[in-house]
Amino acid sequence: MIKVRTKDLIERFDLELVAGEDGVHREIFSSDISRPGMEMAGYFTHYPKERLQLMGRTELLFLYDLKPEEIADRMERLCTDVTPGIVITRGLDVPKALIEAANQAGVPVMRSPYKTTRVISRLTTF
Numbered sequence: 001m002i003k004v005r006t007k008d009l010i011e012r013f014d015l016e017l018v019a020g021e022d023g024v025h026r027e028i029f030s031s032d033i034s035r036p037g038m039e040m041a042g043y044f045t046h047y048p049k050e051r052l053q054l055m056g057r058t059e060l061l062f063l064y065d066l067k068p069e070e071i072a073d074r075m076e077r078l079c080t081d082v083t084p085g086i087v088i089t090r091g092l093d094v095p096k097a098l099i100e101a102a103n104q105a106g107v108p109v110m111r112s113p114y115k116t117t118r119v120i121s122r123l124t125t126f
Contacts, residue, residue: 004028004126006085006108009052013122015087015110018094020079020102028052028084033120035059040066040074049080052123056089056116063095072097079105087123089116 007024010017017024034051040062063071075097078086086102088094091113102109112119 006110009085009087009123009126010108010110012126013112013119015112017108018088018102018111019099019109020085020105020107022103023085023106023108026084026106026108031124033123035116036078037062039078042070042074044077047077049083052084053078053086054089054116054120054123055086057092058116060088060092060095068097071095072101075101076105079107081105083107085110087112087119089114089119 006026006028009015010024030051032051034048034053036053036055037059039047040059063074075095079101085108088109088111091111094109094111098109
């Protein structure tokens with residue numbers, strides 16, 4: 001089991017903190033990373049909320065196909081009291097609904113300029 005604070009990731013990987021500043025001291029206990037595709041589709045039954053969540057182009061493009069109220073719902077459900085953080089890759093724009101949900105729940109949302117696979121590889125190795 002690892003024990004790293006989200007703040008450590010921000011510093012180590014030069015991530016840009018976009019939202020959820022109140023949660024930067026949340027701890028990450030799992031080296032597993034989740035790409036919440038099923039959750040974007042509305043399936044949260046087995047959501048691994050204790051993992052770092054990584055959203056790339058695929059997840060965001062799917063999200064933008066949803067109705068505004070669905071987007072808000074998914075983002076609110078993604079940001080739980082135990083979610084250590086959410087990383088947006090490729091320097092993509094962070095959805096406004098995610099910023100709002102993350103700020104309310106204190107879930108750090110960080111952005112990386114790198115491709116999703118590179119970010120996953122680097123984070124997993126760390």
